[in-house]
Amino acid sequence: MSHQWPENVGILGIEFYFPSQYVDQTELEKHDQVSAGKYTIGLGQAKMGFCSDLEDINSICLTVVSNLMNRYELDYAQIGRLEVGTETLVDKSKSVKTVLMELFSSSGNFNVEGVDTTNACYGGTNALFNAIAWIESSYWDGRLAVVVCADIAVYAEGSARPTGGAGAIAMVIGPHAPLVFDRGLRASYIKHAYDFFKPDLTSEYPVVDGKLSIQCYLGALDACYQGYRAKAAKLTGKELSLGDFDAVLFHTPYCKLVQKSLARLAYNDFISATDRSQTEYEGAEAFAHIKNLEDTYFNRDIEQYFMSHSKQSFERLTKPGLYLANLIGNMYTPSLYGCLVSLLIQTPWERLQGMSRIGLFSYGSGLSSSLSNI
Amino acid sequence: MSHQWPENVGILGIEFYFPSQYVDQTELEKHDQVSAGKYTIGLGQAKMGFCSDLEDINSICLTVVSNLMNRYELDYAQIGRLEVGTETLVDKSKSVKTVLMELFSSSGNFNVEGVDTTNACYGGTNALFNAIAWIESSYWDGRLAVVVCADIAVYAEGSARPTGGAGAIAMVIGPHAPLVFDRGLRASYIKHAYDFFKPDLTSEYPVVDGKLSIQCYLGALDACYQGYRAKAAKLTGKELSLGDFDAVLFHTPYCKLVQKSLARLAYNDFISATDRSQTEYEGAEAFAHIKNLEDTYFNRDIEQYFMSHSKQSFERLTKPGLYLANLIGNMYTPSLYGCLVSLLIQTPWERLQGMSRIGLFSYGSGLSSSLSNI
Numbered sequence: 024m025s026h027q028w029p030e031n032v033g034i035l036g037i038e039f040y041f042p043s044q045y046v047d048q049t050e051l052e053k054h055d056q057v058s059a060g061k062y063t064i065g066l067g068q069a070k071m072g073f074c075s076d077l078e079d080i081n082s083i084c085l086t087v088v089s090n091l092m093n094r095y096e097l098d099y100a101q102i103g104r105l106e107v108g109t110e111t112l113v114d115k116s117k118s119v120k121t122v123l124m125e126l127f128s129s130s131g132n133f134n135v136e137g138v139d140t141t142n143a144c145y146g147g148t149n150a151l152f153n154a155i156a157w158i159e160s161s162y163w164d165g166r167l168a169v170v171v172c173a174d175i176a177v178y179a180e181g182s183a184r185p186t187g188g189a190g191a192i193a194m195v196i197g198p199h200a201p202l203v204f205d206r207g208l209r210a211s212y213i214k215h216a217y218d219f220f221k222p223d224l225t226s227e228y229p230v231v232d233g234k235l236s237i238q239c240y241l242g243a244l245d246a247c248y249q250g251y252r253a254k255a256a257k258l259t260g261k262e263l264s265l266g267d268f269d270a271v272l273f274h275t276p277y278c279k280l281v282q283k284s285l286a287r288l289a290y291n292d293f294i295s296a297t298d299r300s301q302t303e304y305e306g307a308e309a310f311a312h313i314k315n316l317e318d319t320y321f322n323r324d325i326e327q328y329f330m331s332h333s334k335q336s337f338e339r340l341t342k343p344g345l346y347l348a349n350l351i352g353n354m355y356t357p358s359l360y361g362c363l364v365s366l367l368i369q370t371p372w373e374r375l376q377g378m379s380r381i382g383l384f385s386y387g388s389g390l391s392s393s394l395s396n397i
Numbered sequence: 398m399s400h401q402w403p404e405n406v407g408i409l410g411i412e413f414y415f416p417s418q419y420v421d422q423t424e425l426e427k428h429d430q431v432s433a434g435k436y437t438i439g440l441g442q443a444k445m446g447f448c449s450d451l452e453d454i455n456s457i458c459l460t461v462v463s464n465l466m467n468r469y470e471l472d473y474a475q476i477g478r479l480e481v482g483t484e485t486l487v488d489k490s491k492s493v494k495t496v497l498m499e500l501f502s503s504s505g506n507f508n509v510e511g512v513d514t515t516n517a518c519y520g521g522t523n524a525l526f527n528a529i530a531w532i533e534s535s536y537w538d539g540r541l542a543v544v545v546c547a548d549i550a551v552y553a554e555g556s557a558r559p560t561g562g563a564g565a566i567a568m569v570i571g572p573h574a575p576l577v578f579d580r581g582l583r584a585s586y587i588k589h590a591y592d593f594f595k596p597d598l599t600s601e602y603p604v605v606d607g608k609l610s611i612q613c614y615l616g617a618l619d620a621c622y623q624g625y626r627a628k629a630a631k632l633t634g635k636e637l638s639l640g641d642f643d644a645v646l647f648h649t650p651y652c653k654l655v656q657k658s659l660a661r662l663a664y665n666d667f668i669s670a671t672d673r674s675q676t677e678y679e680g681a682e683a684f685a686h687i688k689n690l691e692d693t694y695f696n697r698d699i700e701q702y703f704m705s706h707s708k709q710s711f712e713r714l715t716k717p718g719l720y721l722a723n724l725i726g727n728m729y730t731p732s733l734y735g736c737l738v739s740l741l742i743q744t745p746w747e748r749l750q751g752m753s754r755i756g757l758f759s760y761g762s763g764l765s766s767s768l769s770n771i
Contacts, residue, residue, distance in 0.1 A: 028400050028535055115595035116484040116603060117763035118516035125589045133586045134624055138523045138765055142492035142512035149512045156530035161402055161581040207535040212507045215499045221489035224598040229490060250508055389491035391512055 028159045033200030033397055035167070038091035039364050040083055041190040041351050042072040051185055062185040067278030067345075071352035074175050074189050080111040081122045084173045087191040088123055091169065095195060099130035103166030104157050106137030108146030108356040110221070110387075111174045123171070137168075143219060144274055145387025147172025147192070147356035152393070154196045155204055168196040174355030179228040186277050188352025192360045202363075202397045205380075208258055209395035210250025212243045219388030234321075236388055237280065241287055241320045243392035244273075244384060248291050251382075251394040264292045265333075268396075269378035270370075271340045272362040274386040275348040284384070285337045286329035290319070293329070304332065343369040359385050363397075402533045407574030407771055409541070412465035413738050414457055414565040415725050416446040425559055436559040441652030441719075445726035448549050448563050454485040455496045458547050461565040462497055465543065469569060473504035477540030478531050480511030482520030482730040484595070484761075485548045497545070511542075517593060518648055519761025521546025521566070521730035526767070528570045529578055542570040548729030553602040560651050562726025566734045576737075576771045579754075582632055583769035584624025586617045593762030608695075610762055611654065615661055615694045617766035618647075618758060622665050625756075625768040638666045639707075642770075643752035644744075645714045646736035648760040649722040658758070659711045660703035664693070667703070678706065717743040733759050737771075 048062040048069055062068050074083070084107060092099065107119040118139035127135060136157065140149045147170065154168035173191035178184040218236035221229045255263045265271070265288055273281045293304050294311065310325050319325050344362035346369050348354075354361055363383070367375065386392045422436040422443055436442050448457070458481060466473065481493040492513035501509060510531065514523045521544065528542035547565035552558040592610035595603045629637045639645070639662055647655045667678050668685065684699050693699050718736035720743050722728075728735055737757070741749065760766045 026400055026402050110490040112486070112489045112598070113596070115486045115598060116515070116517045117591075117594040118765070121516060121587060121589050121763045121765060123589075124587055128589075133588050133620065134584060135587050136523075136526065136585050136767075138514055138516035138519060138587075138761075140512055140514045141490070142495060143490045145512060149510075152510065152536070153527045153530065156527065156534035156536060159535055160530035160533040162526070162530060162533075162583060209536060210508060211510050213495060213498055213509050213512075214507050215495050215497075215502075217491075220491040222487070224486070224489060246507065387512075389495045391492070391495060393510075 026161070028206070029163070029198035031199050031203040032155055032158050032197070033203035034194050035197050035200045036091065036095045036195040037360070037364055038087055038094055038193045039190065039361065040087040040090065040192075041347070041354070042074045042078070044075065045070040045072045045351070048185055055184070065279065066185060067282065068185060068349060068352060070350045071185065071187050072189050073177070073187065078175075079113055080109055080173060080175060081113065081119055083175070083189070083191040084119050084123055084171050085126065087173065087193045088169065088171060089126055091193040091195065092126070097167070097195065099127045100132045101167055102127070102132070102135055102169055103164050104136045104154055104168035105171070106150040106153060107139045107171040107173065108141070108148065108150040109139060109173050110141055110143050110146060110355055119171070119173075142391045143387035143389050144174070144355040144358055145385055145391035147360065148385035148393055149391070151194070151196070158196065158198065170194045170196055172356035172360055174357065176353050176355050177227050178231070183231045183233060186353050188354045190351055190354035190357045190361060192357040192364070194360065205396050208251070208254055209393055210247045210254055211391070211393040212246035212250065213391045216388070216390045218390060238320045239388065239390050240280065240386050241284070242317060243386055243390055244284055244287055245291060245316055247384060247392050247394035248288055265289060265336055265340070268340055268380050268382050270344060270366055271382040271384070272344040272359060272366060273341070273384045274359045275345065275362060276353045276358075278345045278349050281341060281345060282337055283326060283330065285341050286326060286333045289333035289336065290325060290329045307332075359383060400535070402580070403537070403572035405573050405577040406529055406532050407570070407577035408568050409571050409574045410465065410469045410569040411734070411738055412461050412468055412567045413735065414461040414464065415721070415728070416448045416452070416563050418449065419444040419446045419725070422559055429558070439653065440559060441656065442559060442723060442726060444724045445559065445561050446563050447551070447561065452549075453487055454483055454547060454549060455487065455493055457549070457563070457565040458493050458497055458545050459500065461547065461567045462543065462545060463500055465567040465569065466500070471541070471569065473501045474506045475541055476501070476506070476509055476543050477538050478510045478528055478542035479545070480524040480527060481513045481545040481547065482515070482522065482524040483513060483547050484515055484517050484520060484729060493545070493547075516765045517761035517763050518548070518729040518732055519759055519765035521734065522759035522767055523765070525568070525570065532570065532572065544568045544570055546730035546734055548731065550727050550729050551601050552605070556607060557605045560727050562728045564725055564728035564731045564735060566731040566738070568734065579770050582625070582628055583767055584621045584628055585765070585767040586620035586624065587765045590762070590764045592764060612694045613762065613764045614654065614760050615658065616691060617760055617764055618658055618661055619665060619690055621758060621766050621768035622662055639663060639710055639714070642714055642754050642756050644718060644740055645756040645758070646718040646733060646740060647715070647758045648733045649719065649736060650727045650732075652719045652723050655715060655719060656711055657700060657704065659715050660700060660707045663707035663710065664699060664703045681706075733757055
């Protein structure tokens with residue numbers, strides 16, 4: 024059976040919800056009696072959103088989906104798939120998706136595929152990939168998909184606490200979209216790790232190994248970038264580097280890690296660069312012959328060199344995407360898509376129109392990660 | 398871009414794991430001091446499997462995937478997607494899928510998409526649909542998918558306790574399969590309900606409203622069957638009825654409900670039958686003009702009439718699929734696929750070869766449901 028995949032499958036609309044309350048990170052520094060700048064400069068965070076006790080994962084998802092449908096004047100009967108990525112569980116069995124079906128009640132449309140999908144901050148990306156695949160599959164019936172990413176991130180007292188946050192994003196996915204995912208192009212890296220998990224089911228707080236988590240994040244980024252470039256080379260016959268991106272957005276536990284991550288991509292470019300293009304990297308000769316990338320995650324010389332080398336790239340490619348993450352904090356599953364919203368609201372229309380490749384790196388501890396692009 | 402969906406996407410192999418220990422339901426009747434036959438005849442259950450405290454959801458999934466890979470002599474590098482459907486959570490954030498990636502470690506293959514998907518007993522079906530869509534999408538890279546359905550079902554003392562069980566099923570999904578899912582044909586029904594849920598995160602036990610759950614199950618079955626028939630009529634130009642199926646398998650909380658469910662499909666056939674074909678249903682005239690199907694879930698006259706009317710159909714289409722459910726009990730996500738395994742091991746090869754339509758009804762409380770077929 025011959026078949027035409029629908030054209031330009033991607034994001035048709037986005038709605039974003041974040042709490043109305045926040046903690047100023049300068050005040051949190053004082054309250055926690057840490058040195059001034061530890062959270063604001065060290066982590067790159069200005070504010071942290073938090074929910075009141077009148078909100079939970081179900082309520083913020085109901086709000087964001089309802090707002091999305093109203094804003095885009097969509098009818099619930101137009102939706103054929105709805106799924107939720109979250110790690111904020113209030114029930115071990117009943118999905119948030121089923122609660123959202125209350126919104127569909129008056130339309131009488133209950134033929135809406137998809138349930139909840141979970142792995143730390145990665146669940147929303149998994150939901151998004153599922154929605155795209157459904158639209159390209161024989162089971163697609165021409166209707167739209169809605170993908171919801173939502174989490175309330177709170178930490179116990181200690182070093183991770185300033186990296187909390189909360190938010191919910193809903194996206195309409197369909198063909199003929201303004202933000203199109205590159206067909207057939209993405210790379211994933213999924214592995215067993217205990218960098219962050221929630222084994223105490225009575226607690227909202229995760230167990231976190233901060234250093235291991237950075238290591239896992241950077242390792243996953245290396246692997247996804249290499250996999251993505253290999254796949255792109257296969258599809259396009261061209262070797263990609265950072266210069267081929269108009270923006271690169273990352274899952275953002277805190278803004279400083281994202282700046283280091285862009286530097287990490289620059290380091291990857293450097294390693295795979297030919298001798299001729301390596302001349303751009305004056306003073307980096309010593310970093311060219313390191314055999315094992317895993318030994319370099321905490322190498323300060325490499326980090327400093329490439330932070331400095333990629334400073335301009337960071338300002339151009341990534342910083343506009345950190346606007347909301349800086350003010351709200353880590354939202355877990357919506358984090359990466361919050362960066363996309365930031366980019367859209369921070370970039371002049373003329374520049375957005377000219378963008379042809381926006382990289383999207385999704386990471387969830389435990390660990391799951393993917394690099395895709397629109 | 399023109400594209401050919403791969404041919405005959407379906408199940409290439411199945412592996413099934415169940416616990417080595419069981420409770421005899423006759424003994425449980427005595428222990429619970431209920432009337433003899435309440436569990437064995439009333440629920441249709443002979444035995445109930447249970448895990449020891451040396452097993453958990455991660456261990457039974459590791460076992461079933463490892464056995465699957467060995468049995469079919471598959472290399473871990475051949476797998477491009479792996480996902481898990483379960484409601485047996487031991488961690489709120491880290492997916493079982495990431496634990497399973499330990500098995501991939503020596504192959505060096507970490508580019509394996511998919512995480513965990515949850516809504517009660519429906520998560521495995523959602524995972525299966527995702528895997529099929531991936532194979533039909535532009536992101537498919539030619540590798541195989543593995544879908545894992547696993548749960549450990551235990552109930553607090555009371556009427557639901559004899560409906561426990563445990564099991565894990567892993568399926569290899571790919572093209573050119575012997576068990577092919579009908580392209581583009583399935584119907585889903587997903588709605589907000591509190592028939593069964595797990596709000597006490599410290600407890601293994603669900604909160605169950607038994608009567609509401611039966612009502613939700615039968616209502617979902619009606620909706621899926623009607624949706625499926627409408628879709629089939631659109632695709633094939635033909636009105637389907639039970640006579641077009643060679644087997645009909647159901648999610649099985651207990652065997653007796655499944656027998657009632659087949660009777661329910663016969664009732665649906667009756668309602669939608671033309672005047673001429675309604676003559677098959679002598680004595681059912683009074684049931685033809687009921688306006689609201691929702692009023693009939695607990696109508697004993699309808700139930701008895703159609704249980705009796707569909708008795709032969711049940712023996713032929715459904716009973717061979719209940720072999721393992723009767724001996725193990727409710728396995729939650731693997732339940733429906735346990736019925737498929739039962740059918741395969743209980744049916745002579747010659748008959749299996751001649752089968753052209755096996756209906757699969759998946760139900761998860763909360764609620765999510767789908768009717769598809771192979």
